[in-house]
Amino acid sequence: MHVRGYIGIFGALLVLTLVTVGVSYLQLPTAPTIALGLAIATAKATLVILFFMHLKGERPMVYWPLALTMFLFAALFVSILWAEMDHITL
Amino acid sequence: MHIPYTTDVRPDTGLTNPKLGIWLFLASEVMLFGSLFSAYALLRSGSTSWPDQSAVLSVPFATLNTVILISSSITMVLAWVAAKAGELRRFRLFMGLTLVLGAAFMVVKAIEYNDKFSHGLLPSTDNFLGLYFTMTGVHAIHVLVGMVVNAYLLWPGSAMFRSDSVRFTNRVEIAGIYWHFVDVVWIFLFPVLYLL
Structure with missing residues (x-):
């Protein structure tokens, strides 16, 4: 650019x-x-x-690990909140 | 000692080693900051009351810091452009500016922290302040580390500009990718901690 x-x-x-x-x-x-x-x-x-x-x-070799990272971050975020669903109000 | 694949790409990955390496490192950093943001979401949604964040913290200071970091990202990019074009003086100018802006960010942060401490607002005061100091503190450490790397590239490291300019330009690019990530984290910290 x-x-x-x-x-x-x-x-x-x-x-x-x-x-x-x-x-x-x-x-x-x-x-x-x-x-x-x-x-x-x-x-x-x-x-x-x-x-x-x-x-x-960029090359796929960079994209794929990042895609996995975003998926894992989303899973982390969701699972932390999901585990506490009884005690929190979203 | 010759370090392989710093300028040539590896046949199997199609990338230089540092390029793949920095992205994998940033992936781990996403999980670090991601866990902190998750903690924020959990603690805030599990609380019965939460302070009005923009009343406790200084939105003007944080807006200034956002502009400072975004500006440091553009100067970092222009430093890489200059290195790529073989213009040492212009590289030094823009890398120097990046360092100055990073220092300015830290100064504003110090003023903010000092303002909180002098009013008896500590990390131990409540969950919000605990999260605020932890998240901005971890971020500030990342800014500091980035500044150390940038200072190295500006002074002692720039000798490689003459001896192996392609390899040096790649170093600047990699340092830039890390620096932009630090900017991206602040781009999320700013609305989450100050404005929501």
């Missing part, structure tokens, strides 16, 4: 940061706030991972 492309990604990240803070001032109820905040954070992270970390166009 050329320098201009990287600067463009940087601009998008700054805009999304402002959006993150702006959304928090809307004082939405808890569930939409969490969903929206995490969605914007995921969008920013995706930009960094795909372009700054050169993951776009």
Whole structure:
């Protein structure tokens, strides 16, 4: 990617940061706030991972371990919450 | 001593060893921070009351830190671009900027922590603050380690720029991938700890 492309990604990240803070001032109820905040954070992270970390166009040998990692992270997250379902309110 | 596959790709993986290595390392780091985020989700959803996070913590400071880290990521990328293009002075400029921004992040964090401590807000005060100090503390240690690596590449390590520039550029790329990961973790820490 050329320098201009990287600067463009940087601009998008700054805009999304402002959006993150702006959304928090809307004082939405808890569930939409969490969903929206995490969605914007995921969008920013995706930009960094795909372009700054050169993951776009990487080889399968990198993709597969990362896919496994994301699956295992999701399993960790879910199983921790699932184990405590009787004691927590989601 | 010759270290294999630092510039040539391995025939079986199609990657250089450091490239595969850093991604596998980051995979383990995902599990580290992932377990901390899971702990946050569990403790918060299992609590009867939770403090208003944006009232306890400083959103302006954290927003500043987010901008600082994102900026350090772009300077890190541009440092790699410069190294790849064989421009030593430009590499030094951008790597130096990355270091300065990393230091600025740590200074803001120190101010934040000090502000909490001076008001008697400690990790032991409640679950939220315990999580806040642990998660940002572990993250800050990662920032510090990244800064040490970047400082090495900026000064003593940059001798390799002349002796083996391709290998040096690859080192910068790998250090960059780690640095961007530290940025990604903060991208999630910021909304979760400060805004939700």
